[in-house]
Amino acid sequence: MDLSAVSSALQTISGPLIQEVISLWGVKDEVESLERELKWMQSFLKDADAVKVADFEVIRTYIAEVRELAYDAEDVIETFALKVASKRKGGFSGFLRRSACCLKEGCLLRKTKSEIGRITGRITELSRRLQTYDVKKIRDEGGPSSSNDQRRESRRPYPHIIEDNIVGLDDDIRNVVSILVDEEHHHDRRVVSICGMGGLGKTTLAKKVYNDSQIRSHFNHLAWVYVSQQCQKRKVWEDILSALNLSNKMKRDEELAEELFNTLQERKCLVILDDIWSTEAWDSIKPAFPTRETSSKILLTSRNKEVVSHADRRGYLYELQCLKDEQSWELFQRIAFPESDSTGLPLAIIVLGGILASKCSVIEWQKVSKNVKRYLMGGKGHGVEHVLDLSYDDMPPYLRPCFLYLSHFPEDYKIETDRLIQLWIAEGFVSIEHDEVNGGETLEDEAECYLIELMERYMIQAEERDFIGNVKTCRMHDVIRDACLSKAKQEKFIHIIDHSNADNDYSSPLAIGKVPRVAAHKYILVQRLKNPHLRSLVLFSEIFRSRDNLEESFLDKVPYCLNDFMDGNDCVLICFMFWFVTIGYPLFFSLLFCSVVPEICCTWKYMLNNFKLLRVLYFEGEDNFGGCKLPGGLGNLIHLRFLSLRNFDFILSKLPSCLGNLECLRTLDLRLQKPFDSRKIHVPNVLWKLRQLRHLYLPSHLKRQTRLRLDTLVNLHTLVNFNIRSCDVAHLLSLINLRKLEILWIPDDNYEANFEKHLNNDKNPQIIASINLKSLSFLINQSGYGKMDPTHLMHLFSICVNIYEFSLRVKMSKLPQHHHFPSDMAYVSLHNTLLEEDPMPTLEKLPNLRILHLGGSDAFTGKEMVCSAQGFPKLDSLIIGGLDDLEEWKVEEGAMLALRHLEISRCEKLEMLPEGLRFIATLQELKITKMPKTFQEKLVQGGEDFHKVQHIPSIII
Numbered sequence: 001m002d003l004s005a006v007s008s009a010l011q012t013i014s015g016p017l018i019q020e021v022i023s024l025w026g027v028k029d030e031v032e033s034l035e036r037e038l039k040w041m042q043s044f045l046k047d048a049d050a051v052k053v054a055d056f057e058v059i060r061t062y063i064a065e066v067r068e069l070a071y072d073a074e075d076v077i078e079t080f081a082l083k084v085a086s087k088r089k090g091g092f093s094g095f096l097r098r099s100a101c102c103l104k105e106g107c108l109l110r111k112t113k114s115e116i117g118r119i120t121g122r123i124t125e126l127s128r129r130l131q132t133y134d135v136k137k138i139r140d141e142g143g144p145s146s147s148n149d150q151r152r153e154s155r156r157p158y159p160h161i162i163e164d165n166i167v168g169l170d171d172d173i174r175n176v177v178s179i180l181v182d183e184e185h186h187h188d189r190r191v192v193s194i195c196g197m198g199g200l201g202k203t204t205l206a207k208k209v210y211n212d213s214q215i216r217s218h219f220n221h222l223a224w225v226y227v228s229q230q231c232q233k234r235k236v237w238e239d240i241l242s243a244l245n246l247s248n249k250m251k252r253d254e255e256l257a258e259e260l261f262n263t264l265q266e267r268k269c270l271v272i273l274d275d276i277w278s279t280e281a282w283d284s285i286k287p288a289f290p291t292r293e294t295s296s297k298i299l300l301t302s303r304n305k306e307v308v309s310h311a312d313r314r315g316y317l318y319e320l321q322c323l324k325d326e327q328s329w330e331l332f333q334r335i336a337f338p339e340s341d342s343t344g345l346p347l348a349i350i351v352l353g354g355i356l357a358s359k360c361s362v363i364e365w366q367k368v369s370k371n372v373k374r375y376l377m378g379g380k381g382h383g384v385e386h387v388l389d390l391s392y393d394d395m396p397p398y399l400r401p402c403f404l405y406l407s408h409f410p411e412d413y414k415i416e417t418d419r420l421i422q423l424w425i426a427e428g429f430v431s432i433e434h435d436e437v438n439g440g441e442t443l444e445d446e447a448e449c450y451l452i453e454l455m456e457r458y459m460i461q462a463e464e465r466d467f468i469g470n471v472k473t474c475r476m477h478d479v480i481r482d483a484c485l486s487k488a489k490q491e492k493f494i495h496i497i498d499h500s501n502a503d504n505d506y507s508s509p510l511a512i513g514k515v516p517r518v519a520a521h522k523y524i525l526v527q528r529l530k531n532p533h534l535r536s537l538v539l540f541s542e543i544f545r546s547r548d549n550l551e552e553s554f555l556d557k558v559p560y561c562l563n564d565f566m567d568g569n570d571c572v573l574i575c576f577m578f579w580f581v582t583i584g585y586p587l588f589f590s591l592l593f594c595s596v597v598p599e600i601c602c603t604w605k606y607m608l609n610n611f612k613l614l615r616v617l618y619f620e621g622e623d624n625f626g627g628c629k630l631p632g633g634l635g636n637l638i639h640l641r642f643l644s645l646r647n648f649d650f651i652l653s654k655l656p657s658c659l660g661n662l663e664c665l666r667t668l669d670l671r672l673q674k675p676f677d678s679r680k681i682h683v684p685n686v687l688w689k690l691r692q693l694r695h696l697y698l699p700s701h702l703k704r705q706t707r708l709r710l711d712t713l714v715n716l717h718t719l720v721n722f723n724i725r726s727c728d729v730a731h732l733l734s735l736i737n738l739r740k741l742e743i744l745w746i747p748d749d750n751y752e753a754n755f756e757k758h759l760n761n762d763k764n765p766q767i768i769a770s771i772n773l774k775s776l777s778f779l780i781n782q783s784g785y786g787k788m789d790p791t792h793l794m795h796l797f798s799i800c801v802n803i804y805e806f807s808l809r810v811k812m813s814k815l816p817q818h819h820h821f822p823s824d825m826a827y828v829s830l831h832n833t834l835l836e837e838d839p840m841p842t843l844e845k846l847p848n849l850r851i852l853h854l855g856g857s858d859a860f861t862g863k864e865m866v867c868s869a870q871g872f873p874k875l876d877s878l879i880i881g882g883l884d885d886l887e888e889w890k891v892e893e894g895a896m897l898a899l900r901h902l903e904i905s906r907c908e909k910l911e912m913l914p915e916g917l918r919f920i921a922t923l924q925e926l927k928i929t930k931m932p933k934t935f936q937e938k939l940v941q942g943g944e945d946f947h948k949v950q951h952i953p954s955i956i957i
Contacts, residue, residue: 003049004401005067006042008428009074010035021081025109030116034073037123041066044130049397064492065126071516071535073119075613075639080112082638082663169201172318173208179316180209180270180297181218190291191315193300193308197458197480198391200322202301206272209299219270219297226274231281237288240271260288268295276302277394279310286311303391305456322477391457392487401429402450403459404493406476407485408519408538414463414473418718421447422667422695426616426641427536444694444717459484468804468826468850494519494536517616526603529610536616537607608633616642635661644669646697660686669697671721680704688712700744702726710735721779740775745788745810773800777807780832787811794820804848808833809856818845825849831856838862844871844895855881863887863909867916869894881905891916898922905929912938918948925954 012018013035022031045066048059179192194202209215210224223243225236237256244263251259264271271289276282289298291312300311308317395403402424409415421444424430430447451471454460459480463473476484488494497520517536518529607617614637630645635658637643643662646669655670662668668690670683681699688709696713698721710719711731719735720742732741776796778788788810797803803822807829814837825846830839830853839860843852844867852875854860860883869892872878876898880889886907891914899920904910905928912935917923926949928936936957938945949955 003045003397004429005070006038009070011431012074018081021084076115172205176209177212177214189316191298191312194318195305198303206301219268221269223271227276233284236285257288264296265290265294270297272299274301282311303458404488407488410521417471527606534611538618540620605631612636618644630656632656632658642667646671654682657684657686660689665690667695670699671697742777745778772802775805776803778810780809790816815839815842818842827851829853830859833859835860838865840867850876853879857882861885866890867895868892872896874898877901879903883907886910889914893919900924903927913945913948923952926952927956
């Protein structure tokens with residue numbers, strides 16, 4: 001049940017700004033009364049969730065109304081606080097503004113009190129309607145059987161019934177059986193777990209293991225228990241004792257647990273606990289299971305990875321994978337064509353195959369083909385959606401809106417986790433009970449825990465990880481996404497505008513209702529959105545018909561038109577091309593610009609005037625805005641927490657100063673779509689007003705007159721494209737919460753001196769001691785090679801002693817000595833540095849370095865590179881590329897003894913691999929790309945270097 005709306009409203013109301021304003025302006029009693037009502041609503045929703053009554057229509061209606069009430073309350077109170085606070089600035093000008101606006105403020109006060117009164121009245125009416133609906137009564141009397149109970153019962157497995165159509169599990173069966181019967185190597189692993197998403201075949205695999213002849217000959221007794229979502233410990237114990245032919249009559253719980261414990265300790269038994277959902281369920285039944293000094297073993301199946309580590313941290317986790325394409329096709333054929341001997345989810349394939357098996361004509365098959373998703377989600381009580389509903393219902397309330405939010409993203413979309421976490425925070429889904437002080441837990445830390453929990457529940461999959469294992473990108477399985485989208489629509493959580501049929505996509509709930517969020521994956525006409533209550537607008541590719549898109553579509557057709565028109569006449573072709581380049585193309589561009597830009601500007605004005613309650617405004621695409629100047633109305637969006645203008649085509653090169661009105665912003669992204677775009681942007685010096693900013697991404701090129709003050713942004717966690725020419729280096733020392741910093745290095749003696757002056761660690765020792773920077777990057781400003789003196793790095797490292805990720809893309813003759821580097825440094829990337837001295841003698845002495853990337857072009861210009869014995873003690877991955885002058889690489893025996901991954905590319909003069917590689921037993925993968933043919937030939941069997949690499953399991957050339 002979604003509690004996020006109420007939680008977000010309560011969090012906003014309790015904020016320091018609002019508390020200060022309501023105390024001064026005589027609305028304290030009204031706001032506190034409303035706050036109490038919201039807390040009662042929150043308690044009711046928690047009780048309703050505890051007894052799983054969300055399937056009742058009256059509760060669904062109640063939840064929808066509560067969400068609207070909570071959003072309205074948050075909007076009214078925050079609007080009042082922000083508008084009043086903006087006029088209560090100090091100084092003489094502030095006094096004049098306040099004097100001139102007394103009448104307006106009085107009207108605003110009366111309006112706010114009136115709106116709070118209306119909201120309170122709606123709450124009273126809602127409470128009256130619910131008087132006949134008693135959650136406790138349903139809990140005590142059981143109430144009618146919910147659809148969840150029916151779904152669980154329909155999914156109940158019976159171990160003696162094994163499906164005929166099983167594909168792709170042969171290897172899995174062998175692996176699990178071998179783990180269970182292996183006493184020599186797995187004697188400490190008493191708990192073996194099969195995990196995976198719903199519908200993947202965990203129970204089917206467990207059944208095959210349960211009935212395997214090797215299992216039955218190895219264990220003296222076997223017991224199968226279906227645990228389910230509603231775990232009843234006594235029933236679980238009784239079922240196991242019954243399967244072991246032991247009496248369980250007339251015994252207390254303690255006696256049952258003791259008897260089962262002793263039996264499992266004395267005999268060699270296998271107990272299969274199918275479908276265990278939570279750590280609480282395990283905690284309730286574990287007193288009956290010995291996990292030490294016993295020959296008995298326990299096999300769990302679960303769709304929650306957290307249960308596994310909680311049950312036994314030394315236990316064995318077996319993660320079931322999706323079927324491959326050929327296996328999916330084989331399973332499908334078996335189901336759809338039962339008389340014949342089909343990367344997929346087995347349940348989805350079975351459901352679809354079963355549907356087609358009942359269709360007897362091509363027309364019926366074509367109908368199913370056009371509506372595959374609808375059929376998969378249905379399935380007459382056994383569809384995929386019913387299985388995945390159980391996973392959703394099992395989620396804690398705080399996790400459900402985070403999961404539903406994933407429906408924003410298009411199918412097969414690679415989701416950046418940093419951006420996802422920022423969006424969750426902006427939407428108010430994440431809260432912590434204590435202040436972020438003294439390096440304590442942050443909102444981002446809490447949101448990352450939510451992400452991990454979703455992955456442990458197999459609702460989202462990790463796509464890419466960084467060097468320490470953190471998830472950089474993730475994605476949803478298509479079937480999971482469809483179920484997520486269906487649930488989000490059912491809960492009126494979001495409206496998705498997708499595909500090309502715009503008429504169907506603009507349905508009445510979006511046009512006139514209160515659906516709080518809209519995400520669009522294709523072109524839409526924003527003016528058709530008629531929802532003043534919209535809180536989130538997320539636009540992906542092709543939202544606006546940009547001049548680039550029209551231009552490209554036109555140019556794509558030119559060759560075909562020329563071919564037909566010219567008919568091979570080279571002379572005419574040359575004349576036409578000359579006219580087109582000198583006159584035709586510029587004329588076309590001008591006409592196109594004049595026709596498209598006004599339309600886009602109108603679109604902007606419509607959004608800014610009609611969606612004033614937006615919390616999130618996020619654009620993604622390529623130059624989707626056609627060069628329109630941002631209107632001053634941007635300053636009206638005072639509720640904004642997240643603003644991404646990353647793809648804005650700043651052809652007018654100026655942002656409005658009203659940007660400083662957006663005092664609630666947590667994330668501001670002003671980057672251009674193309675990272676090497678050389679257009680210079682003017683950013684007004686108003687960012688210092690945005691004191692709640694946590695993530696700031698500046699343009700890579702700022703206009704010369706731009707000078708930004710940033711020292712007030714003490715909540716900043718991320719600062720990208722910090723330009724030492726346009727920003728004051730001294731301000732960095734005030735950003736004590738900064739975790740990630742990317743600096744654009746400017747090759748200018750004056751600015752370098754300024755940089756050195758402010759980074760002298762003899763000054764401000766208390767501030768310097770509190771800096772907790774984790775990631776540092778120096779980037780070139782694309783104006784040529786900027787050179788940096790190593791002493792700059794030495795001073796910066798002496799201040800920021802907790803850095804573990806470092807990237808350098810600036811010219812430097814040599815690196816500082818190893819003792820100047822932070823001791824926790826785990827990742828180093830050097831690109832275009834033109835180092836004249838071998839960097840290995842320095843880097844190999846970093847005790848915690850795990851990933852080293854020497855890439856780009858000419859990170860090192862020397863001819864010889866040496867890795868010494870005992871060097872790189874923890875290095876896991878080494879990537880070497882673009883070292884044009886490198887001729888010889890030596891690796892002594894005893895170097896890089898933990899290395900697992902090695903990649904070499906574009907080192908044209910490197911003649912052979914080092915001899916020392918044959919001593920690295922941990923090496924699992926060697927990847928050779930874009931290397932000379934003579935180099936590659938030495939690595940194949942019979943080649944000169946084959947003996948150096950023959951022990952490596954995976955060699956990719």
